[in-house]
Amino acid sequence: xxxxxxxxxxxxxxxxxxxxxxxxxxxxxxxxxxxxxxxxxxxxxxxxxxxxxxxxxxxxxxxxxxxxxxxxxxxxxxxxxxxxxxxxxxxxxxxxxxxxxxxxxxxxxxxxxxxxxxxxxxxxxxxxxxxxxxxxxxxxxxxxxxxxxxxxxxxxxxxxxxxxxxxxxxxxxxxxxxxxxxxxxxxxxxxxxxxxxxxxx
Amino acid sequence: xxxxxxxxxxxxxxxxxxxxxxxxxxxxxxxxxxxxxxxxxxxxxxxxxxxxxxxxxxxxxxxxxxxxxxxxxxxxxxxxxxxxxxxxxxxxxxxxxxxxxxxxxxxxxxxxxxxxxxxxxxxxxxxxxxxxxxxxxxxxxxxxxxxxxxxxxxxxxxxxxxxxxxxxxxxxxxxxxxxxxxxxxxxxxxxxxxxxxxxxxxxxxxxxxxxxxxxxxxxxxxxxxxxxxxxxxxxxxxxxxxxxxxxxxxxxxxxxxxxxxxxxxxxxxxxxxxxxxxxxxxxxxxxxxxxxxxxxxxxxx
Numbered sequence: 001x002x003x004x005x006x007x008x009x010x011x012x013x014x015x016x017x018x019x020x021x022x023x024x025x026x027x028x029x030x031x032x033x034x035x036x037x038x039x040x041x042x043x044x045x046x047x048x049x050x051x052x053x054x055x056x057x058x059x060x061x062x063x064x065x066x067x068x069x070x071x072x073x074x075x076x077x078x079x080x081x082x083x084x085x086x087x088x089x090x091x092x093x094x095x096x097x098x099x100x101x102x103x104x105x106x107x108x109x110x111x112x113x114x115x116x117x118x119x120x121x122x123x124x125x126x127x128x129x130x131x132x133x134x135x136x137x138x139x140x141x142x143x144x145x146x147x148x149x150x151x152x153x154x155x156x157x158x159x160x161x162x163x164x165x166x167x168x169x170x171x172x173x174x175x176x177x178x179x180x181x182x183x184x185x186x187x188x189x190x191x192x193x194x195x196x197x198x199x200x201x
Numbered sequence: 202x203x204x205x206x207x208x209x210x211x212x213x214x215x216x217x218x219x220x221x222x223x224x225x226x227x228x229x230x231x232x233x234x235x236x237x238x239x240x241x242x243x244x245x246x247x248x249x250x251x252x253x254x255x256x257x258x259x260x261x262x263x264x265x266x267x268x269x270x271x272x273x274x275x276x277x278x279x280x281x282x283x284x285x286x287x288x289x290x291x292x293x294x295x296x297x298x299x300x301x302x303x304x305x306x307x308x309x310x311x312x313x314x315x316x317x318x319x320x321x322x323x324x325x326x327x328x329x330x331x332x333x334x335x336x337x338x339x340x341x342x343x344x345x346x347x348x349x350x351x352x353x354x355x356x357x358x359x360x361x362x363x364x365x366x367x368x369x370x371x372x373x374x375x376x377x378x379x380x381x382x383x384x385x386x387x388x389x390x391x392x393x394x395x396x397x398x399x400x401x402x403x404x405x406x407x408x409x410x411x412x413x414x415x416x417x418x419x420x421x422x423x424x425x426x427x428x429x430x431x432x433x434x435x436x437x438x439x440x441x442x443x444x445x446x447x448x449x450x451x452x453x454x455x456x457x458x459x460x461x462x463x464x465x466x467x468x469x470x471x472x473x474x475x476x477x478x479x480x481x482x483x484x485x486x487x488x489x490x491x492x493x494x495x496x497x498x499x500x501x502x
Contacts, residue, residue, distance in 0.1 A: 083351040107384040130475040131255035151318030
């Protein structure tokens, strides 16, 4: 278990060094997208159109912040991850076509994302969900916002962050998925210990 | 006079919503600290530490604990002799709009048909208000529950075959928690409703989230079922955010109604560790008393 301080743009080499369980603090640019953002991004890409932000080497953040308008600027009040499983259907394409090197979220992702991480060189990391006030201090400024027509939570927020973390690597580029392993252990425990003790078959 | 009470109730309700957003109830915070004390895994402990630090920062800076400030739900227990019942629906709605702007809350209500987000957490039936009429009292108790989306994704309900019995119910609950994994932000609060149909079961399960952590059902048999389920769920070993540990759930609450001869309905809802709720009492003379956040009583005019 190692700890890294990384800066965007992330290179493929740096990302391929990371192992599950490693802790990362990230400085640079992260871009938020939730379900509807992913859907729009994938639709645009499938038509060969460009996205508002070139995401090569950047981190994609599954998040919808609480924001406040101050004059003509936006300010992040608090921010934290949303449940990533909802984005599983889109993430392979997003990693492949957008060149994202790190996905930040919570709650885990599935085999397609893990496959993309391995094939194209990316990682999936999690931040403790719900700890949003703690993370607000790590966001330095709102660089830009796109797709506000989707609503504040679903818009694409381009954020400059400093030492965003701790981010724990849950899926690395070597084929390991911490949460898959967690589910397998839990299944065994339930079937071999918990159900027999309760007389459940 | 009525204008005065309206203004006072509106301010009190905005304050109630703010309290729920920024200040975790004492029972939940205590349970988190207990989890931190009993876990050994260093990663799990670091996650719990981040969560507890976050609770402290949110409280001192009056910031939302979580960016998902949820769907605003009110549970109102209103006395049949409470004089201001008719004012409550519009006040609760206005307070939601006002709190969204002032606290601020994230605008989370998206119209299902048009896809439009009005930006103020209102909409058809929103904020949600659940009414319970209580005979013989002249006050109203208003609880606001801010329920995030992540823990809602994993809620479920089903009709079991009655022959499956309570063991079937337990299995259904344990499987729900197993499949939920780290998605609902464990350590979670699990609430189970059992009854004659899924709507009754779900209503009971949802209401169970209002009961503080550590408070058992008044029926000792049900209390025993809660303890058994809590032990089984914590045996799964997910720990905080699935990092591995002894505390996957802070508590399990069960409530029940009779079943129909043909059905055994069960519903399971989960709350993330950031179980945000606040309760106030509004007396007939217009006096406000905050129940879950008594420090606010000093600030009330």
